Amino acid sequence: MSDNIRVVIDEEMIGLHASGRDYLFDYRSGLVSLKAGDREWLYSAPQPAFWRATTDNDRGNGFSRASAQWAGADLFSAAGLPSLSVDGKPVAIPYTPADGSTGGQLYASQASLRYTFTTPTVPATKVDVCYTLDASGSLTVSVRYHGKPKLPELPAFGLRMVMPTPATGFTYFGLPGETYPDRLGSGKKRVVEVEGMPVTPYLVPQECGMHMDIDWVRVTRETTLNNADAAIAPFSLTFASNGRPFAFSCLPYTPMELENATHQEELPPARRAVLTIYGAVRGVGGIDSWGAPVGEQYSISGKKDIDFSFVVRP
């Protein structure tokens, strides 16, 4: 199984290819293509997720205002050039092989790329997103938030992946229902099948659809944007925990789309799947809707590091 990964180091992108999986990493923005069985799973490169659409309780207790910097971070954080390592050894980018030409193709048993995002917060901080591919085609994604004093509490922390077309459903192993750290429902994990990407129809659209304590989630789609691909058989991709369970939501909208709508009918037609894997989730609160904060144990400090990791399964 060794040296089964083909690493293509090119002018604008690096390609990693193994076991029917093809990943393209743009030097500027990140992972711009994730293909499994020739089906594209990404519409844009995964971005750190910091924001959640303001809940009625967030509005009432002033949380969104106090943490407004994270709305900007959610929209406008940017990554610098990635660092590449192949079989554990750093490879300089741009790559210059011994013959002097740029670019090239290597074979390896492991390759990883690390992007570091810088937030437009004051003070600024960094988020590392590291993608590691092994020969089985399995991609491990590890994310680290670097805490800093003076940064406000975070509404959420995760990695957001926008898929080109809607999901027709998803299946997961974790807590049933829409759950949050302070509202875990039954507390009993099981396999849950969800049809479509339900947006909980709160009167004013807001954060919704969170699923806690997840071992894995499999997202299923039936359409692509590829005009030459007529097939409409369902195809799926599985995201699994890596050591520690994660949380996720799978919705047709980004937090900002939800944030802007004052009624459900103002939300645009569902045309993408927005899968966000969360390493930290803030509770929703409930004591009242006009000031009571979320319990400290259910909030996310901006001062402390947050690490989480998951695997895109082959």
Add this chain to the structure above:
Amino acid sequence: MKPSLTWLDDPQTFRVNELPAHSDHSCYASAQEAGGDRSSLVRVLNGQWRFLYADNPQDIPEGFYLPDASEKRFGLIEVPGHIELSGYAQVQYTNTAYPWEGSVFRRPAYTTPPDDPQAGSFGEAEDNPAGLYRHSFTLDSTWASRPLHIRFEGVERAFYLWCNGQFVGYAEDSFTPSVFDLSPYVHEGENLIAVAVFRHCTASWIEDQDFFRFFGIFRPVSLLSLPETHVDDLDVKPTLKDDDHTGVLNVSARLSPLQSGSKVTMELADREGNVLIQKTVEAREQTNYPTYTLKDPNLWSHSDPYLYRLTLTVVNAKGETVEVVPQAVGFRRIEIGADKVVRLNGERLRILGVNRHEWSATRGRAITQADMDADMATIRTNHINAVRTCHYPDRLPWYRMCDEAGIYVMAETNMESHGTWQKLGGDDGSYNVPGSFPQWRQMVVDRARTQYETLKNHPSILFWSLGNESYAGENIVAMNEYYKKADPTRPVHYEGVVHVRRYEDRISDFESRMYAWPADVAKYLENNPKKPFVLCEYMHSMGNSVGGLRDYMDLFDRYPQYVGGFVWDFKDQALQVTDTITGRKVMRYGGDFDDRPTQCQFSGDGLLFADGTEKPAMLEVNEEYGRYER
């Protein structure tokens, strides 16, 4: 008597010619009818009535109530229903702010200096529309020859009634039945009733509930044709002695009309129909039965809402049955111990409650039996054992449903006046009504009396509640005293007294708060509590909420004097409309009807969405309440 618009301006005029409030029992002409729950003595007048909307009192056509008045300008309206949802008036949702906030400067009558009595405040107001109803019904010779009552189960907010052109009476108190005697005015053949319903009167000050503001005849209207002898009021007091083994039954009835030589048989049967008590006495205006005791009766509680069936059968001198009145009877004892623990039948009571407004996304508060059935099914599925009827009495069938389902009821009087004391700068009771103003006392005591007299026979009602967020003063003391005197068997609840502690020994058997943090509840209960503690409102289920419910449930395990609480609230209040842009059926909230002032989506704080589907948070309630349900 001549009706006067000045009644709208005087809190001392709140019922004119209304019959005294009485129990909500059903009347049948025979045992067979009673068995089938179809009474030939009752005729429901629901349906299409003729309707004219008047912008203000001065705009009402003179003599609109006369039989020969022109109906040229009249349209139609569905009764029961809200005038706003029939398209005649603008929908508005507001919370504390009165609908006229910032537009019309007014203050409650008698709270102002004597030279400013607020005359014409509502009776001559530009912003006080009237709904004018006309409806005809036909009486055959039997019905025309017998006494005839008309019952309005709910009309917001003040109404005048005419029959065949003659003034009958006037009523306020929007959420309790108003009954009038039509006998002097009706005849065989076609008869006409006319009703003028006003959006505002002095009661508007104390009906400032945080909800959509509607007016009109929004609950059923019915005619009751009285037999020659009729059970006008029934008072059934089933209790359980301190020994926990002896049931005691006291039954009395007020008969009116009364035909001499009649007899009334009282029968008590168990669930299986075995007759345990049977007693016939001579019918008197006040008919009393001896006190009976039952050894080890089946007790009524949430886990087993055992109901006995009591039947009164009225027989005339000829031996003919003229009326049959069935009544469900539940033996139970609710008490607050010297240790401040609330017990039902000797066992600690844990309230796993919700606040429930009556709501339908399409019909507003004009809810149907199907709406109530759906609500009840949801309540039972999710281990909810108690309902607070916030902040007014509910439709009458609801209490019978709670009796049958074993749902504990905190029965709240129709009163909320937070707009008169909750100010930006904090609490200010300077012109709070009812307060201690003597002119406002009888009106609110009458609301207590009407609720008690109407609902007293329901075993599901464990507590009387004086109202919501109305501050405290001598008039609420008077309400408390009324309930205590009328009904020594049930504790009285009121939250507002915690804002005016000097009244706390005279108002409320509970320390009741809303939205208190768990730590603050614990603080009260750890410091030699004077009263048991209840959260009349907690866990504000607005939008995506209800985090931290478990912290409240833990209080049950730590403090025996913690009675529990009622989640705010059961169902989002939003209205379903067809969106003109997308063509989709969508939910609309305050401000979506160009309504100002409004508090926007603040009425969207239910465990259910407005269409009755459960929010995800209900799962949490189901789990947590399920752990404590007995």
